[in-house]
Amino acid sequence: MSRRSAIAVVFFKELREILRDRRALGLVLMFVLMYPLMVGGILQQQISRAMEPEKEGIELTVIGAARAPTLMTQLKQKNVNVTESGALSEEQITALLRTQKTAAVLRLSESYGDDYRAMRPARVELWFNSASEARYKVGDIEHVLRQYGNVIAGARLLAHGVSPATLYPVQVQKYDTGSSASRSAQVIGTMLGMFFIPAFFFCLSSAVDSTAGERERRSLEVLLAQPARPIDLIGGKWLAASFLSVVGLTLELLIAHSVLKWLPLEEIGMSWRLSWLDLAWVLLTSLSLPLFAAAMEIALAINAKSFKEAQTTASFAIMLPIVPVIVVPMMNLNTATWMYLVPVLSHQTLLRELAQGQPPGLLAFALTFGGSLLLALLCLAFTVRRLKSDRYLMGI
Structure with missing residues (x-):
């Protein structure tokens, strides 16, 4: 059996189990709808407040x-x-x-x-x-x-x-050169990172269950006894978990874009001018984020002795990419090249720049995609090396 066919067998096997897992699918559906509707609700409340004094x-x-x-x-x-x-x-x-x-x-x-x-x-x-x-x-x-x-x-x-x-000895005339798109990106910019955080939750259940869950059920040693390399087993599980996250993130961004397009943001002096072509570029660049999310969670879960321990560890680890998304806007830092190397923060920065009508350039897209992909490969290499360890195999 070739390496490609072995990875495909593991991939489709894990994918079938994911589709049977109602908990994983329910989690995907919840996060697909939750964040876009939450951001839409916040903005709709601001619009209603702005229009209320004029009406009532x-x-x-x-x-x-x-x-x-x-x-x-x-x-x-x-x-x-x-x-x-x-x-x-x-x-x-x-x-x-x-x-x-x-x-x-x-x-x-x-x-x-x-x-x-x-x-x-x-x-x-x-x-x-x-x-x-x-x-x-x-x-x-x-x-x-x-x-x-x-x-x-x-x-x-x-x-x-x-x-x-x-x-009035001095007469001051104000001229605001900021466009409605720029104001929108500044106000909504702090919310944009929320659209990418669910990428870690979409694949959490499948990544943990396919590693720590199988170890707890004693089925992982059966897989390791098969004529397949550790890279084939981990690669198939990784791609299956990543696939679920890619689908969830794509649907979520499409819904979020539709909601922001539908809202009458002009009532509060803003607009959402991101085109569908820009969104397609963002989706393409964001493919590496689910790959990193799944690889990181699998790397953490493979070392856990139980499903509960793996889920707890992975849940805490998910908080790390969220910190820059919150801290950087609070510090009011100017956009810098290093921001495109930090997962989630890079995607937030890229989407904000596009929403402002300022194309960040090919380097920003390359760094955003490559930064997450590099971390994904490092996590994957660590997991494969761990799976080859005799000490780990003895502990299964």
Whole structure:
């Protein structure tokens, strides 16, 4: 039997067992849907929040509204629903805000009218709950109050023959050259790594069961007694586990891309302009990640004495590729060449650069693919060497 046919026999044997394992298939289905829907849900919530004030308006309770009719008119023009209220104590205001029926409470001091007419600063108290879901609406209310104060200041200066421009000795004009695609990649960039992490979970059950599971069931020694080299046995198991991970990762990225294309990201000033051709390149480059994931888990599981021990060890090892994905965005580092050599982080960086509309170049694709493939081959070589060890064979 040739080496190629031996690997094929082991591959199809392991593949048949994977297809019979409902637990492995259920795990694949769960992760295929979970991450795209989770990211889509987070973004949809942001879109809904951004559109909610325009549709429903901002609820504001005002104490002493009759003292500032012009201010009330300006608030209503800015889509703020003003609800007048009588005098409330601090405890009552706090209790009202905890109900989350109003975004904030605006209390005008009793001397507001006298201070306004005397051109003294008229005190206005803005009460809000920073732990409330409506806390982001408080900024809109503060913006209206600042505009109202500027209008009054300008009118008073004109009454004294002074130009309102005196208040603004420097005029700053802002020009944002960032595209919606760039903003999208920056905001969604921290989430992109989540799309590649499941590659390690897709093959976890099959990789552990085909090594530590067979060792625990005493069927691994039967396989080793067959006229096949250790590289043939490990190679077949590795390819079968990798195949499951490749299928799961491909389906997950296709669903994630479709979800991001479908979401109205323009409502929050973003867009997802990754083309299907770009996605095809990402999928092709990502083929080496499942190969590394399966090889690493098999290398860890082959040394475990039980299925449970192997699963625990592999689960902890999966956390290692996740660390750079979390730490690097937190440190706000600029894209560097070394990032394309770190599994998962390289795929996250590559996808983010493509989403920004900035093709990273062939070197980035080569390093992303080659970095994971090199680690996969090293893990595979370690496993084969371990399987050839007389000390290991004696322990089976």
